[in-house]
Amino acid sequence: MPVEVVTGAFDPAAKQQAFEATLTPGTFGATANFIGTMRTVNEGDDVVGMYLEHYPGMTETELQKIIADAAQQWRIIDALIVHRVGELEPGEPIVLTTVWSKHRKDAFEAVRYLMEALKSRAPFWKKETLANGDTRWVEKNTPGY
Amino acid sequence: MPVEVVTGAFDPAAKQQAFEATLTPGTFGATANFIGTMRTVNEGDDVVGMYLEHYPGMTETELQKIIADAAQQWRIIDALIVHRVGELEPGEPIVLTTVWSKHRKDAFEAVRYLMEALKSRAPFWKKETLANGDTRWVEKNTPGY
Amino acid sequence: MPIQVKFFASLKEDLPNARQQVEASEAATVEEVWYAATQLKDIPAHIVCSVNHSHEQIHQAVKDGDEVAFFPPITGG
Amino acid sequence: MPIQVKFFASLKEDLPNARQQVEASEAATVEEVWYAATQLKDIPAHIVCSVNHSHEQIHQAVKDGDEVAFFPPITGG
Numbered sequence: 001m002p003v004e005v006v007t008g009a010f011d012p013a014a015k016q017q018a019f020e021a022t023l024t025p026g027t028f029g030a031t032a033n034f035i036g037t038m039r040t041v042n043e044g045d046d047v048v049g050m051y052l053e054h055y056p057g058m059t060e061t062e063l064q065k066i067i068a069d070a071a072q073q074w075r076i077i078d079a080l081i082v083h084r085v086g087e088l089e090p091g092e093p094i095v096l097t098t099v100w101s102k103h104r105k106d107a108f109e110a111v112r113y114l115m116e117a118l119k120s121r122a123p124f125w126k127k128e129t130l131a132n133g134d135t136r137w138v139e140k141n142t143p144g145y
Numbered sequence: 146m147p148v149e150v151v152t153g154a155f156d157p158a159a160k161q162q163a164f165e166a167t168l169t170p171g172t173f174g175a176t177a178n179f180i181g182t183m184r185t186v187n188e189g190d191d192v193v194g195m196y197l198e199h200y201p202g203m204t205e206t207e208l209q210k211i212i213a214d215a216a217q218q219w220r221i222i223d224a225l226i227v228h229r230v231g232e233l234e235p236g237e238p239i240v241l242t243t244v245w246s247k248h249r250k251d252a253f254e255a256v257r258y259l260m261e262a263l264k265s266r267a268p269f270w271k272k273e274t275l276a277n278g279d280t281r282w283v284e285k286n287t288p289g290y
Numbered sequence: 291m292p293i294q295v296k297f298f299a300s301l302k303e304d305l306p307n308a309r310q311q312v313e314a315s316e317a318a319t320v321e322e323v324w325y326a327a328t329q330l331k332d333i334p335a336h337i338v339c340s341v342n343h344s345h346e347q348i349h350q351a352v353k354d355g356d357e358v359a360f361f362p363p364i365t366g367g
Numbered sequence: 368m369p370i371q372v373k374f375f376a377s378l379k380e381d382l383p384n385a386r387q388q389v390e391a392s393e394a395a396t397v398e399e400v401w402y403a404a405t406q407l408k409d410i411p412a413h414i415v416c417s418v419n420h421s422h423e424q425i426h427q428a429v430k431d432g433d434e435v436a437f438f439p440p441i442t443g444g
Contacts, residue, residue: 030182039174055373112253119443123441124442127376
């Protein structure tokens with residue numbers, strides 16, 4: 001159940017497929033994923049760039065704990081989290097979470113849990129660059145439930 | 146908001162990416178998807194093949210209604226459903242549902258709704274071929290909630 | 291133009307001799323289409339039906355030119 | 368080996384002169400590490416803290432060799 005913090009642009013589909021290739025075909029009937037993408041507008045302002053800071057060491061540890069918590073609560077075959085850090089451009093993927101399970105209920109609920117837990121517990125911080133050149137730290141996430 | 150019924154094997158990631166390429170980058174911050182895959186074991190029996198029947202015309206109409214219902218209930222930017230019919234082999238994708246939205250709550254809830262509605266309303270029927278050569282129609286779906 | 295009748299999946303296999311057309315004079319509701327087409331005396335409780343590609347209940351009225359379909363519970367996805 | 372102190376994101380920008388090491392003799396809890404490192408008189412309510420890469424409350428005890436971090440609310444994903 002790997003977690004990965006990446007500094008360059010990444011292709012969520014390629015990451016998911018590469019990891020899925022290590023699973024036994026036919027064991028999982030359900031794959032649910034979520035991709036978070038950088039938007040060009042946030043809180044009414046045009047956003048032209050983003051810097052994502054993290055806490056090396058703690059971030060990876062926390063992501064692993066989140067997956068372990070999900071595996072306690074749902075019957076999952078495997079799970080993957082990839083999160084971008086550093087400088088991003090609009091339209092680029094920020095995060096990928098994927099869960100493989102036998103049945104869909106577990107995959108749906110676990111993948112949503114991964115995202116909510118990640119957004120409240122995994123140390124990442126977004127700093128936006130606006131169209132006028134100003135920068136600002138994002139102060140809070142939008143609610144997920 | 147396209148729906149597609151396909152007779153040959155399909156690559157869910159390629160379908161999703163091809164359609165996403167028609168959307169305006171930076172408008173969606175959330176993409177949630179679900180892929181249903183044929184397993185090698187069902188109800189305790191080894192399954193070596195599957196035939197998926199549908200009701201041409203009604204199936205597509207019903208899938209479009211399901212997407213329209215989702216668009217009434219959640220703020221979604223776009224949605225995609227691809228469903229396989231005909232002869233399948235274990236490990237092959239059966240269905241892809243994807244929802245794009247600004248925020249994750251809408252994408253998570255709408256994509257799950259699409260799957261549950263599809264499994265109760267869209268006319269598809271599975272016939273399994275077991276390892277001993279017997280065939281059987283699947284009688285009901287596993288619960289999703 | 292008569293009512294078109296379709297059967298799917300296990301139903302189609304189980305009722306190979308069912309009629310694929312019935313006249314509105316023989317059947318005014320979906321349920322009556324079932325009896326006229328299958329020559330059976332009852333309709334299993336789990337049967338799903340549609341009229342012109344839309345899910346309907348068995349008491350739904352039908353008319354010539356309609357397409358009525360019967361099928362077992364849906365198992366896609 | 369002293370307590371290592373880290374600040375992230377806006378906190379790091381807002382507290383450029385904060386100390387990155389304090390001695391356990393100066394600070395027995397996370398909260399006291401904050402006061403010793405920042406020389407501030409209070410600790411904002413929204414501050415999140417960790418000890419050795421694990422989320423902790425501000426009253427958590429600390430010892431030499433620990434890594435204590437302070438950061439604003441998390442905004443990843």
